[in-house]
Amino acid sequence: MSNRDIGTPARQPVGSDQASTDSSASGKHTFDARPVRLTVNGRDCTAMVEPRTTLLDALRGALLLTGTKKGCDRGECGACTVHLDGRRVLSCMCLAAMQEGKRITTIEGLEHDGELHPMQAAFTVHDAFQCGFCTSGQIMSAVAMIEEAKAGWPSAATQDLTKPFSGCDLSPQEIRERMSGNLCRCACYPHIVGAVQAAARS
Amino acid sequence: MHLFGLSHAPDIGSAIAWHARDPGLAFIAGGTDLIGLIKDRAALPKRLVDINGLSELTPIKPLAGGGVRIGALARMSDVAANPEVRERFPVIAEGLLFAASGQLRNMASIAGNILQRTRCAYFRDQDDPPCNKRRPGSGCSALHGINRNHGIFGWTDSCVATHPSDVAVALAAMDAFVLVRGGSGERSIPFAEFHRLPGNTPERDNVLERGELIIAIEVPGRPEGRASHYLKVRDRQSYEFALVSAAAAVATDGGRIRSARLALGGVAHKPWRLSAAEEALAGIALNDTDKLRAAIALSFADAHPLTHNAFKIELARRVALRALQTAGERA
Numbered sequence: 001m002s003n004r005d006i007g008t009p010a011r012q013p014v015g016s017d018q019a020s021t022d023s024s025a026s027g028k029h030t031f032d033a034r035p036v037r038l039t040v041n042g043r044d045c046t047a048m049v050e051p052r053t054t055l056l057d058a059l060r061g062a063l064l065l066t067g068t069k070k071g072c073d074r075g076e077c078g079a080c081t082v083h084l085d086g087r088r089v090l091s092c093m094c095l096a097a098m099q100e101g102k103r104i105t106t107i108e109g110l111e112h113d114g115e116l117h118p119m120q121a122a123f124t125v126h127d128a129f130q131c132g133f134c135t136s137g138q139i140m141s142a143v144a145m146i147e148e149a150k151a152g153w154p155s156a157a158t159q160d161l162t163k164p165f166s167g168c169d170l171s172p173q174e175i176r177e178r179m180s181g182n183l184c185r186c187a188c189y190p191h192i193v194g195a196v197q198a199a200a201r202s
Numbered sequence: 203m204h205l206f207g208l209s210h211a212p213d214i215g216s217a218i219a220w221h222a223r224d225p226g227l228a229f230i231a232g233g234t235d236l237i238g239l240i241k242d243r244a245a246l247p248k249r250l251v252d253i254n255g256l257s258e259l260t261p262i263k264p265l266a267g268g269g270v271r272i273g274a275l276a277r278m279s280d281v282a283a284n285p286e287v288r289e290r291f292p293v294i295a296e297g298l299l300f301a302a303s304g305q306l307r308n309m310a311s312i313a314g315n316i317l318q319r320t321r322c323a324y325f326r327d328q329d330d331p332p333c334n335k336r337r338p339g340s341g342c343s344a345l346h347g348i349n350r351n352h353g354i355f356g357w358t359d360s361c362v363a364t365h366p367s368d369v370a371v372a373l374a375a376m377d378a379f380v381l382v383r384g385g386s387g388e389r390s391i392p393f394a395e396f397h398r399l400p401g402n403t404p405e406r407d408n409v410l411e412r413g414e415l416i417i418a419i420e421v422p423g424r425p426e427g428r429a430s431h432y433l434k435v436r437d438r439q440s441y442e443f444a445l446v447s448a449a450a451a452v453a454t455d456g457g458r459i460r461s462a463r464l465a466l467g468g469v470a471h472k473p474w475r476l477s478a479a480e481e482a483l484a485g486i487a488l489n490d491t492d493k494l495r496a497a498i499a500l501s502f503a504d505a506h507p508l509t510h511n512a513f514k515i516e517l518a519r520r521v522a523l524r525a526l527q528t529a530g531e532r533a
Contacts, residue, residue, distance in 0.1 A: 026221070026223050026249065029207030031207045075237075078305060081305055088304060089308055090306065095237070141304065148279070153279065153283040154282065161299075180439075180440035
């Protein structure tokens with residue numbers, strides 16, 4: 001990853017000078033911006049967020065990690081996929097303030113010692129993108145998807161749910177089903193499936 | 203999104219007490235439906251209480267007698283991957299795996315799944331067209347609008363929306379129970395009674411009261427559980443809500459149905475059990491398609507299509523039949 005400092009940004013989110021806290025009979029609620037501590041790509045950092053700030057907006061706006069993309073902002077396109085404690089999630093549909101202490105990996109954190117992650121390398125070799133807007137989400141999703149398959153998780157394409165799924169059963173049909181939460185408007189799907197299958201075998 | 207407050211529930215008792223006292227407060231778990239509703243201004247809570255720290259609500263446990271108890275906060279992907287769920291109730295695992303996407307299944311809780319609100323496009327519309335769910339008393343835009351995705355059973359002029367959950371259809375077929383805790387203790391709600399029909403108060407999707415929290419879903423052992431199947435028909439092959447779906451389960455005797463369970467999704471304000479068909483199916487051979495079809499048809503006497511969804515009646519009959527026969531192949 002880059003050496004960019006991802007510490008507390010100087011700029012605070014909109015509305016951070018508004019209401020503070022509300023200690024009513026229904027608990028102590030924080031309304032204003034406050035710091036949330038996250039471990040992003042292996043580094044401890046702090047982001048100033050309001051309760052309503054999504055993890056996506058915190059990553060892009062507060063921590064300046066713009067590799068994660070905002071597509072639909074409604075949990076429909078998958079462009080904002082990141083890993084939260086090792087699992088793929090949609091960062092546009094979670095609140096940053098609920099992720100205190102969590103471990104987050106974004107596309108910026110996949111490379112290792114200047115070497116591309118095998119999934120990143122497979123996407124370049126297989127020409128698995130055109131405009132590239134969905135690519136970071138596709139890659140983050142695919143990396144975690146292979147771990148899910150290795151853990152024996154079935155999918156809607158799995159024939160026999162009663163048997164453990166074997167990671168080596170990742171057929172193109174399984175990959176398409178497991179990756180259906182990542183849309184590509186350039187429709188590079190055949191090459192994406194090829195890249196994911198190649199990376200899964202490596 | 204509008205400005206709202208956030209706190210974290212330290213224990214179940216506090217969460218329930220806060221919720222009971224504060225009509226502006228909403229629980230948040232996975233958030234995959236609630237955050238979308240807030241973005242679409244279909245929910246405007248003043249305060250959210252994060253309940254993800256209530257770790258006693260997470261485990262999935264096998265029950266004596268062949269059942270399972272699924273903690274309210276168990277994630278869809280964990281429930282779908284659970285060995286006991288897959289073996290004892292394939293219909294539940296399939297209901298989960300055919301829903302949403304890998305990312306959303308990692309986030310969404312089982313209790314949040316059955317609490318998700320309708321996908322009716324008028325209800326979700328930020329421009330606030332008449333919708334009795336969104337603004338009680340404002341009318342129903344879907345009744346004479348675009349209603350291809352809407353109900354054929356149990357609707358009223360107040361609301362023609364359908365419930366979007368897949369796994370709820372499987373849980374209804376299995377006669378699961380929703381365990382709920384409130385200020386005066388716990389109650390166990392039979393699944394068929396959990397979701398409501400719209401009547402004149404479609405703003406209420408279910409019978410949960412303020413100050414109540416779902417603790418778990420309990421699925422008792424059922425002789426039909428192992429030979430079960432969830433079949434979902436939709437406009438896209440994956441990552442789409444159902445046009446029509448069916449959860450089917452059978453116990454058999456030498457190729458004949460001893461007992462059957464059948465419920466439909468995508469057709470009503472709640473999972474729609476085909477009770478008349480279930481009764482008539484007993485004794486019919488699984489390969490006697492004509493008799494199976496006739497038995498299923500008994501449950502369609504009260505089906506009423508809207509302007510654009512008459513196709514759902516024939517589609518639902520066929521989906522129910524195929525789900526039943528596929529379940530039978532597992533017996």
